[in-house]
Amino acid sequence: MxxxxxxxxxENFYVSCERVFDPSLRDVPVAVLSNNDGCIIARSEELKAEGVPMGAPLFKWEEKLGELGAEVLSSNYAxxxxxxxxxxxxxxxxxxxxxxxxxxxxxxxxxxxxxxxxxxxxxxxxxxxxxxxxxxxxxxxxxxxxxxxxxxxxxxxxxxxxxxxxxxxxxxxxxxxxxxxxxxxxxxxxxxxxxxxxxxxxxxxxxxxxxxxxxxxxxxxxxxxxxxxxxxxRGRSCLDLELVRPDRKTLVRSRSFGERVTSKRDLRQALAKHAQRAAEKLREEGLVAKGIKAFITTKRFGDGPCYSNGVAGSLPEHTARGASFVKASRRLLKPIYRGGYGYKKAGVCLYDIRPARPHQESLFGQGREEDEALAEAVDQINREHGKETVGLAAAGLPGGKGNLGREWTMKRQKRSPRYTTRWDELPVAHA
CATH class of the missing domain: 3.30.70.270 (Reverse transcriptase/Diguanylate cyclase domain)
Structure with missing residues (x-):
């Protein structure tokens, strides 16, 4: 052969990553939480041995985790x-x-x-x-x-x-x-x-x-x-390694809100942020898209009336420019927004995706070299100095207050530092 x-x-990947940079977590029960610190999505062996189930709601197990002396952390996807x-x-x-x-x-x-x-x-x-x-x-x-x-x-x-x-x-x-x-x-x-x-x-x-x-x-x-x-x-190999990523059909970016959102301004800002991130992902993978769908939902549980809706639209041409998708997301929000609801989640889905290549789809095509150069410069800055160092104002400022603040962001009250991707969060050694 x-x-x-x-x-x-x-093994226990999320927990193991946390333990690499925080030795105090070794040999201690550790739980990592989902978005908005809602459910347990990763457990150390100690918690598995105690019967703590995967996906368990934190509020139901908080007392038990306290009895076990467990450390509970927000997810740190970076x-x-x-x-x-x-x-x-x-x-x-x-x-x-x-x-x-x-x-x-x-x-x-x-x-x-x-x-x-x-x-x-x-x-x-x-x-x-x-x-x-x-x-x-x-x-x-x-x-x-x-x-x-x-x-x-x-x-x-x-x-x-x-x-x-x-x-x-x-x-x-x-x-x-x-x-x-x-x-x-x-x-x-x-x-x-x-x-x-x-x-x-x-x-x-x-x-x-x-x-x-x-x-x-x-x-x-x-x-x-x-x-x-x-x-x-039986020992007959039929599944080879997938060394080439299958062609992407869609690209979805969405997140649940830390608190229910009622204002149209916050929804518009959240959609803009997701549209901007989706465009960045397209550029990372060398792709362009023409279709975009925006959706909002209250989710079908909890108090209050429920409402979900989404609408799709098309851009004039295939592109990976964030500004084009942000503008489209703001336009698509108008027909689906309904006042009086507490929204829990919003997002965008890009479709009609193909590889990026020089191609003018219309007589007045928008494929200008200066736009591509600007996008590459922004991506380079964000790669070197951390995500969202530079972005579109329509997407708001991370941690900001007022009109540009993101009051709708996820709860991550127990997140550890992003040790390997942020200069200002590097671990410090004291000699």
Whole structure:
């Protein structure tokens, strides 16, 4: 076998990132909260052991967290995103190829070595990432992506049971058969709850039983996706690394408000901010868009009347200029705004997206070189000095008061410093 697949999975990623820069959090129960400090979205092993569930509302568990002496933090996405880039950059040093699967996971191809040599390589990757970035990872290795996922889950279980350090390489047959007998069918990557009932009616309870089913039945009942999964569990690789990002169809930017918003001015400002950020993302990915939809909602819970609405519009040409989308978002707000409601969320969705390239779509096209140069200069300043160092006045000022202040921003009362992306929030060492 020329190559094998590895799944590298960061352990308790958000919590681990916080612990890198704040050693006082080590060996202490830690919870990280969602937007507006509403729900628990990341837990340390200590909290998992105490039964604190994922997605638990903070107000229901605040007393229990206090009894456990837990530290509760607001989400710090700037820090997590930068730490993710550091982890992936470190992994690229040992991988033949790397697929950035999510913020805390990556698939890699490794040389097709003997099992004992792959085990040493997996251990080396784990130690190196911990040493260079400070984030602990698990490494699961198998002949296919699906079996690498199985190996990762087995590495997690073994580590929690005290049998390993978080790495595992799939064994050959017949040991692999024994491993797959311990994997519930509904836990197979790519199967999930969608086909749990179908497999249960067939009498299939484990991954080993699933992969032994006849191919015609699998394809008939579970489509070609299910068949590929069965082949992967048999050791036949059908899922290659996704090294090229699929073409983006839409781009959504939205956030919930820290407090309910009633004024049209605040909604207009929030939409402008999201439109500006969406345009920045387009430029980062070398894309342009022509369609934009603006939406507002009170959300369908809580006190007071409920209302949600959105409307789409089109720009004269494809563009990535923030000012064009901001102007469009202000125009689109007019027909959907209704007074007397307490709005909880607003956002924009860009569509009709294509790669940016020199192309004038109309006789009086707006594609001027000076506009592109200005956008590049603004992006460069924000990259060097932090996001929103320079922006459009229509989007308001972060932390500002009065007409340009953002009184609608999310609650992040417990956010740690953005240690790696803001000069004014660098950690300070006292000698």
């Amino acid at each position: 020329d190559q094998v697949f590895a799944l590298i999975d960061c 820090l997590y995103g930068d730490m993710s880039r550091r982890v992936h950059s470190t992994l690229e040093e040992d991988a033949l190829k790397l697929e950035r699967y999510s913020i805390d996971e990556a698939f890699a191809t490794l040389p097709g070595l003997k099992r004992e040599n792959l085990q040493r390589l997996a251990d080396s990757i784990r130690r190196k990432t911990l040493r260079q970035v400070g984030v602990p990872v698990r490494v699961g290795v198998g002949p296919t992506k699906t079996l690498a996922k199985v190996a990762d889950e087995n590495a997690k279980a073994r580590k929690r049971a005290g049998w390993g350090l978080g790495t595992y390489v799939c064994p050959p047959e017949p040991e692999l058969e024994e491993l797959l007998r311990r994997v519930p069918a509904h836990d197979i990557w790519g199967i999930g709850s969608a086909y749990e009932k179908t497999l249960k009616e067939k009498g299939v309870a484990s991954a080993a039983e699933f992969r032994a089913l006849p191919d015609p039945w699998i394809r008939s009942e579970m489509t070609v996706v299910g068949l590929r999964t069965a082949w992967e569990l």
